[in-house]
Amino acid sequence: MVNTVAWFEVASDDPEAAQRFYGDLFGWTFTPDPDAPMDYRMIHATGEEQPGGGLYGTGGEVPNHATFCVLVEDVAATCAKVESLGGKVVRKVVADPGGTSFAYLHDVSGNLFGIFTPPAG
Template sequence: MDNTVTWFEVATDDPEGAQRFYGGLFGWTFSASESGPIDYRMIGYPGAEQSGGGLFNTKGEFPGHAIFHVQVADVEEKCRETESLGGKVVTKVIDDGAGTDFAYLQDSSGNLFGVFHRR
C-alpha cells in the first residue's frame, strides 16, 4: 500500500532492554534473523503474518535510532505504560484538530517514536 510503513528498525546497544520494553508495551515478539554475524532480530506483532521490522544490536558502534508511529486504542494509556516500563513521554497527548490524538515518546534507550489514535 502506498505511503504505509512497511519496515522499521530499532537500533540500540541494549537489545534485551528494547525487547522487554516493546514486548511489554505492544506485545511484539522477536526472533533471530539469518544475518550471519550481525545481531539482527526480526520483529513480529499481533495479527501480522510476517515481520514488519527489525531490531539491530549496534554493540555501541553506531548511534541508536528508531522512528515510527504506532496506532493504539488509547494514547494516554500508552503514555502511562511507557513511563512504567522505563520510557519517557516527550510530548503529552496532542489533538491535531482533525480527529487524531498523538504523542511522542522515548523508549528505555532514549529512542524517539510516536503513538496515535484516530477517533
Template sequence: MTAPAFNTVAWFQIASDQPDRAKEFYGSLFGWNFVPDPNGAGRYDLITYPGSEIPAGGVGHTDDESENHAIFFVLVPDVAATVAAAEAAGGKVEIPATTSPNGLVFAQLVDVSGNSFGVFTPAPR
C-alpha cells in the same frame, strides 16, 4: 500480502545494549513479537506485529549505550543511485552501500537536518 512500494518506509530498527529490556518494553506496549534472526548470529531479533508473520523491523544488540538508536529504512530500487542522489541533495553517507551475505543491499545516510535514515534493496529471491 503484497511487497511494500519503492520509496516507502519498509523497515525499522531499534538497537539496544539491553535488547531483552527493549523487547519487553515494545512487546508490552504494542504487542510486538520477537524471534531470533536466523542470519543474525545471535545479535539481531526480527519484529512481527500481532496477526502478521512477516517481519517489519528488528532489534539489534549493541555493545554499549552509546550505540543505541532507532532508525527507519526506505525500500529503493537502486541503493547506489539513491546514495548518489542523497549526496547531490546535500545529504551525507554514514555507512556506504553494503551487500550482506544473503544479497540484501543497504546504506545509512544523514539528511540535511542531521537525521539518520537507511535505504535498502532486498536480497534476490
C-alpha cells in the same frame, strides 16, 4: 514498492532491554534473523505472520535510534545521491549473507534513516 517506507527499525546498545520494553508495551515478538551478520531480530506485531521491522543490537557501532527504512532500487546509487543533496552516509553499504543491501544515512537536518534493497528474486 520502491521509494516507500517498507520497514522500521529500533536500534539499541542494549537490545535485551529494548526487546523487553517493546514486547511488554505492544505485545511484539522477536525472532533472530539467521542471515544477519550482526545481532538482528525480526519484529512481529501481534497477529502478523510477516515481520514489519527489526531490532538491531548495535554494539555501540551506530547511535541508538528508532527509524524508518525506505526500499530503493540501488543502495549505492541512493547513497551517492544523498551525498550530492547534502546528506551523509553514516554506515556504508552492507550486504548480509541473504543478499539484502542496506545503509544508514543522515538527511540535511541530521535525521537518521535507512535504505535497503532485498535480494534479487
